[in-house]
Amino acid sequence: MGLEALKEEITKALSTIVVEPVWAEAAGDLALHVLPGSLKAVAAALKGVGFRLLLAVAVVDEGETFRVVYPLCSLERRLRLILMTSVPRQAPDIDSLVDVWPAANWHEREQAELFGVTFVGHPDPRHLLLPDDWEGYPLRKDYKEPEVYRGISTERPYWEDEGCSRSN
Amino acid sequence: MHYTLRNKLPSTALFTTVDAVLNWGRLSSLWYLLFGTACCAIELMQTGGPRADLDRFGAVFRSSPRQSDLLIVAGTVTYKMASRIKRLYEQMADPKYVISMGSCSNCGGLFDLGYSVLRGIDKVIPVDVYVPGCPPRPEALTQGLLVLQEKIRKQRYLAREA
């Protein structure tokens, strides 16, 4: 199936949600950029078109915004598609897609603890990897490491000369 | 008990001999905890395997900290893991010894710049022997065990220090 035909089919499936889908290309794959408000509806429509497999959830810190990326896959049709949206840094709230793809559950928990993006409606918004008492979002570009963690100093004596004594 | 004895009684040949026997028993049965946190644990398994054969020196692994004398910290330690390792260490019965195996548990190793990695297990528990390497070869870990045995051989429990 050609890309144009796929675009057309998706455009038709999305016709009630978005007027004109914004197409892009990411790493050689077709990418669809949507507004955060329509994300969940678009996701459900894409699942209807055949994208039943969610491969990952990724977040990119772009300064003023966070880009949230959902690589999708259709095994039956041998197609890949990347769904993207951007949320403002000041209010990084986005709908959870666990209802659409259950695989999003742990991915969203991980991105929430590492980037501080809130997935609204997530059934189990605990930390996944970090300890429960962890403070801050370590993969944000402006993350400042605390001096101590549970009474353990976080200094790096061997890196002081290199100018990267603390991650910043 | 032996601390009070040590203070009250003069150092005698008997106590020195008993010390030597105690130390011999301890250093010849260093049972280590079956525990590893990252890739160094693979090399730890090799050291326990037939070629390096740590059993020759009386060191076999136990799966419970209650039965272990030696904690070999084999691998990267995150802050989250650090509190677990501390608890394992506290669960071990005295006398207990710690070998820090590999760059990661010595000082953070190549993950030194990570936000989640503890820079040296000695920030959490006391360490007897540091084994450098990434990972240390089985020979190096065996050497570390022999060094620890030498250290134990010199310990004094009953006899007073001269």
Ligand code: SF4
């Ligand atoms: S010292 Fe090297 S081999 Fe050992 S745990 Fe660290 S990275 Fe792995």
